[in-house]
Amino acid sequence: MATEVLIVGGGPSGLILGLFLADHGIKSIVLEKAQDIVTDPRGVVLTGDALRSLWKLGIGKRVASIGHELRAIHFHQTNIQNRPFLTLNLDEDMMQHALPSTILQSQPRLEYVLREMVMSSEYCTLQSSCEVVDRDEDADGVSVHYKNADGNDCQIRASWLVGADGKTGIVRKHFLEPTAGVKQEAGIFEYDSTWIAANLRINPPTEATHPNFALWDLGYDSNAVYDLFWPQEWHFCRPPGKPTACGRFGPQADHLWRHEFAVPEWEESMDAVKMFWEQLIPMITRPITLPEGTTTPITFPIDCIEILRCRPFRFSHRVVNMWFAGRTALIGDAAHVFPPFGGQGVAAGVQDAEALAWRLAVITKIEHSRQTSSSFRDSLLLSWSLERRVSIDNSARLTLQNGEWCNKEATWLGTFRIAIFKLALNILTPFKVKLPHDVADARGYSSCQGGTFLSAAGGGTKLGQIFVQTYLPGSEHVTIELSDKALRRVPTIMSLLVINSSSQLDDADLRKIFRKYQIHSDILSAESIVHFNFGEFNTQRRTDGKAVSFPAPMHLLNGYPVRVGYDVQQFRQRLDDAQAKSLSDLEDCLKKLEVNFG
Template sequence: MPYINGEKFSMHRLTHLSSAELDSLNFHTTSPQNEPFFVVNLELDMMQHALPNTILQSQPKLEYYLRKLVSSSDYCSLLAACEVVGRDEHADGVTVHYLDRDQKSCQIRAGWLVGADGKRGIVRKHFLEPSEGIRQEVGIFEYEGTWIAANLKITLPTPESHPDFPLWAAGHDLESVYDLFWPRNWHFCRPPGRSVACGRFGPLADRLWRHEFAVPEWDDSMDALAMFWDHLTPIITKNIQPSDGGLPVKVTFPSDCIQVLRCRPFRFSHRVVNAWFANRTVLIGDAAHVFPPFGGQGVACGVQDAVGLAWRLAILTKMDALSSSLACRNALLQAWADERRMGIDNSARLTRQNGELCNKRGSFTGYLQLACMKIGQVLLDGLGKQLPPVEAEIRGYRACGSGTFLAKFGGGIKLAQIYVQVRLPDLPTLRVELSDQTLRRVPTVLTLLVIQHTRQARPVGPSAVQPLLIFLLDILCAQDITLIISCDALEIHVLDM
């Protein structure tokens, strides 16, 4: 949870400003007009969180708020419209050479260079690939495909703007028209026809729609916008039964109510870097891994990359001896890379599962597998368990043998975000809040969570974990550590160090 100029901003707040929640994933044959053959209910608490399982961001709006936060921070400088042209590695840092917005040569010196520059991957392609051989390679499955992707902004027709629109006579109002042609949630469509991924995204009031469809025959002589309209028009054409009981009539949503914000082809693949770092240069996000469009895992994985890297860089920055030791530095970063590769592979399995349903035509074997999956999910729900890909995500990094955690003490798990009762040092009464808010209450680098298996009259204090604290204080100062004692599953005590 970032702190900007003393004010706390949660990802939940940013999510509220820039995203929409999903209730379900719907898999159709050919078109979203057809009834789904498989539905994933996202209202079930699959990931054991108090917040929604799935959200769809409006990327421009999210980036706007993130830039605003960064620009207002005393600890950050945001230099826009710059072009990185060079990099020099030193024993104690990196010098980055760039051209500013006026094409003036500039440079900046830092302890670390983190390439979070997306699919363009300037840091990887221009610096690490030629000198270190770092490149993106095929992940756990191979996929290459071109899709046309469009962002749409929908304006609703009204009886005044479109008096001849047939749905007014059929008894529809504005919202029912919107729901009919631009249905809620997210939709995947499989052949016959083109593979499709489409649905609402961003704040509901913005009425944004994302529409992607596969074009395996694409070449640069084709007109993406013309192909888009040819593909979309049948989807937004409905057979409507008149109120007088006559024959159904075909009604197409008015094209003048559809604003195409962006429409162009994208080449998608699944790739992961063969190495995540070299010396003091590190790769995260799309610079390190890319996914096909039918999984929605890119942004989530990029955030996980950054969160896992941040505290490690904080430790390396604070400990000069550790930072200057190449062996220690590489060991800490390699543990992070191993954890993230496992996380990327888990996300890739979820993506591949969606891809199987989205890209392949229905077959007897496919229907049998789907039936088994549905039966298995019902049985697992009865036992309080999840399908293997979801269970792997919940388990966290425990299957990673080289991660930065103490496996024998239960380390490596991902904490579910739940509502808890919190007792603060300066408040006599309990507060109810999200556990993530408690864990990030103080802007410290490290939070130590101690869980007592049995409820005691008094929770253990810092003395009970003194040996561990002595070790931690060799790395960080006391102000950088928050100690939280959990007496049971519902009550948490935040202690002063």
């Protein structure tokens, strides 16, 4: 059996890599050790560019079945009964774009949707109950040996092997560590601690199931009780010595709750479930004033709490010293792990996958037409690893900041710093001045030295997502869609965005320019042209015979998920500093691309 890319690990990172490769027409096989989706939820946060990846793959309309939007993060002294000493509002972000910045997801539901997509793909295949046991690699590819569901010895020959099999997976631990010295090392900060992690399903009490529950006499109904004891959004608490992260996740109707707390003194002889109840019960016990005027502690009914999972988990912050060696690469937890203060793990793996997919597609398509050198392949993958390290470090800084607020007990200096931070937020927010992490995220990879972009032409900057109205040739209707979809309506790996084209510049001029340069036609060609017009849409401004997109005005977006702070103008503003202003500028860019991808 042979394929172009073999992916070991069928979690979100591996499946999304396969689907993005499929978008580029690259065949892949995903080998997953488990037979079925592990129903115990693992990562619960999906944030930033990872959400854009889901929309690019066409999953956007199904996000509500995977999770719900996170709108705020609350930091509490001791527990969630106390008013937050700090709240971070997530309704607005630096990108001012259309998509949510974060969702609290059920990973099994996400994997179910991804597996469905893989099953319907002609390019990507998932094989379950397959245990990888060995690998042979040479200059032309990789041979992977595994046992299938029947226990038979099997082999797959692939041009590339990607390990998406977690922090203890075989690809890094057994293949790359012994042969290439690839290992996970401390990231920009040191962290190593044991936490107890529990997933709960809450079955809210009713007057029928719990007729003697005291809150019915105070006018509470079942939903109000649920909201009182299990509040919305995400919460960090700092009980002395046991920082805690907790909150709802998955679709709201599922009533799922994640509860994690640090146990630095953990020993194997300890009882995780017993320690969990000892830590949880004070958090779900509230002082309630009864009708007769007395105040008494009321605990949420314990029999309404179903433990889905409760066990110790070792959290650390590690990043690989090398992201690839030869024809083997690593993504997701195989490449990096985070503490539970930033919810960056799953999201970072998804971004690894999308960024790697188009590079493997470039290499594969060039190799199909001519022989390539190892230096070319290594250069392209090195730029990927450098960009990803910049992104991982930015995510780690966010994680570190949250960890500071979550771990450190209240001191006068800490209280003073938080007061200054809150004051800065209140002063700067009305002027749309953003926090350093938000600014770094919006810069994308532009600060990366050696990234795969033309830095002299403003490359590396991230575009926000906006809604556009697109006129498609031969259609009497205008399609409302996201800008990412409009930008990718081409058969090539890269797109050439032409803005406000006029009679002085038509596609014929661009075709003449493309004929001057030897860039692989599957990467960038005259078929890569995408037209945008930032003027007001009307039939006279259509580009004859070509699709053209215009920013969609707000009155057309009723029923669309437009976020608070959405700014349609930010798309154009970010392009102003990252575009070729003339045909000669474009030729300069194509010359450089010819060197990289010719």
